[in-house]
Amino acid sequence: MATLNLKINGKTHTVDVEEDTPLLWVLRDHLGLVGTKYSCGIAQCGACTVHLNGEAIFSCSMPVSSVGSDEVTTIEGLSEEGDHPVQQAWEEIDVAQCGYCQAGQIMNAAAFLKKNPSPSMDEIENAMNRNLCRCGTYHKIREAVAKAAKI
Amino acid sequence: MATLTKTNRRDFLKIAGTTAGGLFIGFNWLGCDSPKMEVLSDEQVLSQAKNFNAYLSIAPSGDIVIYSPNPELGQNIKTSFPMVVAEELDADWKKVRVLQANLDTEKFDRQLTGGSGAMPHSWERLRKAGATARYLLVAAAANEWAVPAEEITTSEGMIFHKGSGKEASYGDMAIAASMIEAPEDVVLKDKKDFKIIGTPVKNVDSRAIYTGKPLYGLDFYREGMMHAMVQRPPFGMKIKSVDDTAAKAVNGVSQVVTFDNSVAVIGNSTWPLMKAKKLLKVEYEPDGMVESTSDHDRIFREMLDSGKAEERRRDGNVDMAFKNAAQVVTAEYQCPFLSHSPMEPMNFFAHVKENSAELIGPTQTPDRAASSAAEILGIPKENITVEITRLGGGFGRRLRADYADEAVKISKLINAPVKVTWSREDDLTGGAYRPAVRYRFEAALDSDGNMIGYKLKGAGINAGNSTRQNNFPSGAVDNVLIESIDHQSPITTNAWRAPITNFLAYAEQSFLDEVAMAAKKDPVEFRLALLEKAKANPVGGELGYDADRMIGVIKTAAEKSNWGKNPNVSQGFSVYFSHRTYVAQVADIEMENGAPVLKKITAATDCGMVINPTGANHQVRGGIVDGMGHAMYGNLTFENGLPTQKNFDKYRLIRMKEVPQIDVHYVDSGFDPTGLGEPALPPTGGAVANAIYKATERRLRTQPFIEQKEFEDLNLVIKRS
Numbered sequence A: 001m002a003t004l005n006l007k008i009n010g011k012t013h014t015v016d017v018e019e020d021t022p023l024l025w026v027l028r029d030h031l032g033l034v035g036t037k038y039s040c041g042i043a044q045c046g047a048c049t050v051h052l053n054g055e056a057i058f059s060c061s062m063p064v065s066s067v068g069s070d071e072v073t074t075i076e077g078l079s080e081e082g083d084h085p086v087q088q089a090w091e092e093i094d095v096a097q098c099g100y101c102q103a104g105q106i107m108n109a110a111a112f113l114k115k116n117p118s119p120s121m122d123e124i125e126n127a128m129n130r131n132l133c134r135c136g137t138y139h140k141i142r143e144a145v146a147k148a149a150k151i
Numbered sequence B: 001m002a003t004l005t006k007t008n009r010r011d012f013l014k015i016a017g018t019t020a021g022g023l024f025i026g027f028n029w030l031g032c033d034s035p036k037m038e039v040l041s042d043e044q045v046l047s048q049a050k051n052f053n054a055y056l057s058i059a060p061s062g063d064i065v066i067y068s069p070n071p072e073l074g075q076n077i078k079t080s081f082p083m084v085v086a087e088e089l090d091a092d093w094k095k096v097r098v099l100q101a102n103l104d105t106e107k108f109d110r111q112l113t114g115g116s117g118a119m120p121h122s123w124e125r126l127r128k129a130g131a132t133a134r135y136l137l138v139a140a141a142a143n144e145w146a147v148p149a150e151e152i153t154t155s156e157g158m159i160f161h162k163g164s165g166k167e168a169s170y171g172d173m174a175i176a177a178s179m180i181e182a183p184e185d186v187v188l189k190d191k192k193d194f195k196i197i198g199t200p201v202k203n204v205d206s207r208a209i210y211t212g213k214p215l216y217g218l219d220f221y222r223e224g225m226m227h228a229m230v231q232r233p234p235f236g237m238k239i240k241s242v243d244d245t246a247a248k249a250v251n252g253v254s255q256v257v258t259f260d261n262s263v264a265v266i267g268n269s270t271w272p273l274m275k276a277k278k279l280l281k282v283e284y285e286p287d288g289m290v291e292s293t294s295d296h297d298r299i300f301r302e303m304l305d306s307g308k309a310e311e312r313r314r315d316g317n318v319d320m321a322f323k324n325a326a327q328v329v330t331a332e333y334q335c336p337f338l339s340h341s342p343m344e345p346m347n348f349f350a351h352v353k354e355n356s357a358e359l360i361g362p363t364q365t366p367d368r369a370a371s372s373a374a375e376i377l378g379i380p381k382e383n384i385t386v387e388i389t390r391l392g393g394g395f396g397r398r399l400r401a402d403y404a405d406e407a408v409k410i411s412k413l414i415n416a417p418v419k420v421t422w423s424r425e426d427d428l429t430g431g432a433y434r435p436a437v438r439y440r441f442e443a444a445l446d447s448d449g450n451m452i453g454y455k456l457k458g459a460g461i462n463a464g465n466s467t468r469q470n471n472f473p474s475g476a477v478d479n480v481l482i483e484s485i486d487h488q489s490p491i492t493t494n495a496w497r498a499p500i501t502n503f504l505a506y507a508e509q510s511f512l513d514e515v516a517m518a519a520k521k522d523p524v525e526f527r528l529a530l531l532e533k534a535k536a537n538p539v540g541g542e543l544g545y546d547a548d549r550m551i552g553v554i555k556t557a558a559e560k561s562n563w564g565k566n567p568n569v570s571q572g573f574s575v576y577f578s579h580r581t582y583v584a585q586v587a588d589i590e591m592e593n594g595a596p597v598l599k600k601i602t603a604a605t606d607c608g609m610v611i612n613p614t615g616a617n618h619q620v621r622g623g624i625v626d627g628m629g630h631a632m633y634g635n636l637t638f639e640n641g642l643p644t645q646k647n648f649d650k651y652r653l654i655r656m657k658e659v660p661q662i663d664v665h666y667v668d669s670g671f672d673p674t675g676l677g678e679p680a681l682p683p684t685g686g687a688v689a690n691a692i693y694k695a696t697e698r699r700l701r702t703q704p705f706i707e708q709k710e711f712e713d714l715n716l717v718i719k720r721s
């Protein structure tokens, strides 16, 4: 067991957990931040995507001990009012079906657009291809990322 | 004043004397001749919202709460049901709040999600619920203003009387309206007056989804709740011995229990359980048959060659037709098992108490979960509550109660509230798959290329009847024989989005393409001619489908896709009727630098009236992506009773860059709405396979395509423009 101070969504949280616990399960089971989803646990689907110092990472495959003093941002902390351009675009385009994958999609899109604020469709697809959506909302995701780039 | 007669006491309930009241109209989905009514305070409306099912409420503030009884798994029912109620109510949609109802078998009928059946089942009931409330509000205003009800109009939650210039909001009239008895019959709107239905209304849970609010079963946590994960046996095996020493030693694991044929690790959070489960040493031994995919290949052949199939339909004289045929076409098509793999793995919360139980989780059939729990616990079903969370997909997997049962059993064993979580590996290996099926088709053609005989034999593994004997082309061919045969396997199967037809449609529509080619006919003309024949002279009596509606979608798809107009485009056609809805699809392939490029799928759908175009497009496109993904990539194989593919690294799901452009069109047939959760999926595989054949002369008869030798050096590219 280790006592860790994690910087999450602009606040410091202290947790007592085994060092090998993936960040995902610390967020969900220990901190009640359940917006970050579990689906595969092996870095294949992107449902668990969060930002680590602004980079999109798979939180299911990141041991909490390696987070250190890096800043973690989850869907709950992406914007204060839920109005990050990507969230706005998602709402505008009405992207979700079941919605389970969408927090991960949004977090990936937000990190991507920060790096590439005016992407081509090909670039959008290359960036978003790592996130699975079992409901098949891919057409709307492309559209929403392109839209968010214009907000 | 509006006088009301003949109110059925059984369906009518009124609690008078409440001062700060609201109007509650129940949709009694069961009978729905006349609605229930209760008066409740605003506080009750808001604070006790969870306790009242089946009600549409209008608070004095003008706020409207509509409960949606059916589980929401992405089919958008939680938005489209209330839209129908609000339409007839003439509500201001901005003031409508939608809440998910818990299981209540008294108030709701068919509280489940499956078979694309919710909308056709409830359409009439929902309209009546809204129209009845509107009627009462108008009657209340007529009383108060002493004017005839017929002179009153409503719009967006407001009531108007033109003559006197009076107006009021629904909130103003809610209490007075609640004192009036509900009529037995109400007049419904003319469809042309619809203002909400037919418009793109946004998903009512959007904001919660996009801000990461707890909505799904897996997001449910309660103080003091334990977590559990379960080790289940391979199919056909039973536990021989369990060594849990190492598992118990994991920090965070409190207990290991064995029940039925499973071992559960219990603890206070998920991760220790994932570790502990890997450390369990469970030895298994055969308990009857233990099967592998190689066995199934042999079993399919034996079944198809055996004379033992069950006859499902016979028309005319099939033997004679084949004897007289100028040409006979035969082909076999096969599909593997598939996992449903919703993005949210199975999970359920249960708290079993002395003589009751509380269940919370993602289920397509809350009633089944309750019945099953009642049976396991030996307590009355009325003592079991089921709260339905949002479902992170279902695809048929959550029609079963097995994962809720586990939570019930474990909660009872450990005497504590518990949430059972399945890992992705558990989800893929835990059973209830789309059955593997192999079909043998035979067609007899006369010298003019007319299909005079048609035979289909379906062999399935736990598939039940793997045919749909009354579907097209039955009714259009004089001599027909349809049979099925099934192998009982320990590998569990279950309805999977568009059960049976998810593969049968592909096989049949590909085979009809083969027949059209052999007859040297255009695939669209070939189908249309058969349908005209079925219309003029239906073989075997009444048709199992509406030939005109099928012709309608075929023609629309052909027109919208420019069928046959562009010599540079190789097109594949497919059409299917399932779950009361007709869908035709055309896939377009163009050759670029010597490689076939799949560019577009055009779909024409007749689902009657479209309630929410956004939701409808979602279901059509989503169904096509699903149909294409599984036809291309989906494969679950077995080795000694255990799936080989245990996670998404091996079990391949379609990704963004693997979908083509999808154009969606609707045929306005004037019918009442039917469901869309499934019907767009079945035709897709056939359209794609037929286009691939057209472009490359390679016929894909086995799924998944990417694992077939015909596909190997095809170099298929998929693009979106």
Ligand code: FES
Pocket (backbone or CB within 6 Å): A037, A038, A039, A040, A041, A042, A043, A044, A045, A046, A047, A048, A049, A058, A059, A060, A061
């Ligand atoms: S849960 Fe982390 S990538 Fe799938």
Ligand code: FES
Pocket (backbone or CB within 6 Å): A096, A097, A098, A099, A100, A101, A102, A132, A133, A134, A135, A136, A137, B074, B343, B392, B393
């Ligand atoms: S919306 Fe259901 S998995 Fe993406």
